[in-house]
Amino acid sequence: MNGYIGKLLWVDLTESKIEIKDLDEKLAKKYLGGNGLACRMLYDMVDKDTDPLGEENVLIVMTGPLTGTFGPCVGKYAICAKSPLTDIWGESNSGGKFGPELKYAGFDGIVFTGKAPKPVYLFVKDGKAELRDAKKVWGKEVTKTQEKILKELKDEKIKIAAIGPAGENLVKYACVINDFGRAAGRTGMGAVMGSKNLKAIAVRGRGGIAVANSNKLLKDGTKALDSVKSSFVTQMFGSLGTSGYWDYAATLGDLSFKYFTEGSWDDASKISGSALAETVLVNHASCFACPISCGRVVNVKEGDYKTKGVVKGTEYETLGSFGAALLVNDVEAIQKANEICDEIGVDTISAGVTIAYAYYLYDKGVLKKEDVGFELKWGDIDPALKLLELIAKREGFGDILAEGSYRMAEKFKQPFDEVAAVNKMEVPFHDPRAFFGMALVYATSWRGACHMTADNYQTDLGQPQIELGIIPGDRQTLEGKAASVASLQDYRSLYGAAIMCNFSFPPAEEMANLFSDVIGNKYKIDDLKVLGERLVNLKRVFNIKMGLTSENDKLPAILLEPLDGGTEGKVPDMDILLKEYYDHRNWDPETGKPNKEKLEELGLDEFIDDVWGSDK
Secondary structure (H helix, E strand, O other): OOOOOOEEEEEEOOOOEEEEEEOOHHHHHHHOOHHHHHHHHHHOOOOOOOOOOOOOOOEEEEOOOOOOOOOOOOOOEEEEEEOOOOOOEEEEEEOOOHHHHHHHOOOOEEEEEOOOOOOEEEEEEOOEEEEEEOOOOOOOOHHHHHHHHHHHHOOOOOEEEEOOHHHHOOOOOEOEEEOOOEEEOOOOHHHHHHHOOEEEEEEEOOOOOOOOOHHHHHHHHHHHHHHHHOOHHHHHHHHHOHHHHHHHHHHHOOOOEOOOOEOOOOOHHHHOHHHHHHHOEEEEEOOOOOOOOOEEEEOOOOOOOOOOOOEEOOOHHHHHHHHHOOOOOOHHHHHHHHHHHHHHOEOHHHHHHHHHHHHHHHHHOOOOHHHHOOOOOOOOOHHHHHHHHHHHHOOOOHHHHOOOHHHHHHHOOOOHHHOOEEOOEEOOOOOOOOOHHHHHHHHHOEOEOOOOOOOHHHHHOOOOEHHHOEOOOOOOOOOOHHHHHHHHHHHHHHHHHHOOOOOOOOOHHHHHHHHHHHHOOOOOHHHHHHHHHHHHHHHHHHHHHOOOOHHHOOOOHHHOOOOOHHHOOOOOOHHHHHHHHHHHHOEOOOOOOEOHHHHHHOOOHHHHHHHHOOOO
């Protein structure tokens, strides 16, 4: 199987049993790999009644056919399960070098079932695997965990994905950290690992990956790399990282402040990418086969927010969640929050936005000092840093915050329309009032509020793929948005299955060539479109099985209130957007279910009875 190793590792944690099984070639061809193949596999293994943190949930780590080959940004892996945060489809992905190393170690992916009777970690090396006692690292922060495992295994080339105390204590938005700072951040996959007593996965391999045409791949891969090098994303992120977009985002209103309730903030520029570069930046960092180098390496050498030496730098989203959302104007303070999040192992978006919601409720008088244990004041990050530690331990008020903002609102009997979350997952920092396409992205994303399932803000800033139907338009108009967003979702689903980084955006023809060179079929642009659309509909079908309906496709009112600043008081009309979106996708306008004809067209007819039952 060109592009694939052809083997999956199945780990029954309850019985401490490991099996090697052949990859289903038919499924791989149909759903590629990454979160696409994982979704198809999980569909048969979990249902609406499955407890996401119960022994019956299944966790899948999966690479894709492009992972570890030659091309731009092909260093990712996906980690998927039913999400404990959203109770629907859960997926996250991460860069670094862990994904390629897993394939070099002889496997396309790993399927974890059951729950280990005691803490363990999995060690995979050159086609073999064993479960090892994790007693010495259980309770440790992520960096210390990785250091101790490397010391125990006596091989510095081993790549490790691990959870911190937050994952062990089942924080609903706990994440997985690999390669000392790269995060599979969203939907709580770290909590699923913790629920299984699985502390880490360590991989080492010296194998290769067969491709269909290595000579042509070298030529086409080089061309695609050159395209990515010359893109505006590389120019922006290469110099200042993802935070290089900060000042422009603030001008456009793509950043909102004070828990999404204000459209401008005089201190925004104090925590920009430039401010980060001028104060604490040490170096840049890149993932496997990446020409962009968006990663930051920083060092806060002294003061109250001194870091533990050189650490991973904060990203745009973390500047948003611990800066903009809390009105904190100190780069070093935000960097400390980022470091703590990485060490305890939590998603910086959900953690920061959930804490910001607590500040919001405190400001409203809903929360009192006796509820929290101390005062919460806009602009003061110190309470947030204390809360992070409490969240990781699930102690005091941190136990409430560990459930996420939606469940906190539920506990304090607050209106969900004031919770900046979609399907229980906290909203990132691309405001739907600034880019109306993002409103539709958040409402229809298969994993909750997510800017990565379709980065429409980049499309409307001038990053098109015309031949795919990804067409830029006025950022605050409705015309053409539904079709463009749907096309972008399809294409980004392809990325998640391939699996590639979203910051890599070579022309579609070059992508098709990479698929052809690696897998062996002659892929055309139309083939990519069909593959992507199939994957989007598959995840829709999965979520319908989990109980999702068209009622889930909406934004909270707090994100539809007019603001001053760059959005100029404009808000999207969600009814019009959703109507056009359902129509474009051939989904039923009342239920939001893919119509029978669409499922048949995409080769998903096996799900018709599950989706429609006796209704159609």
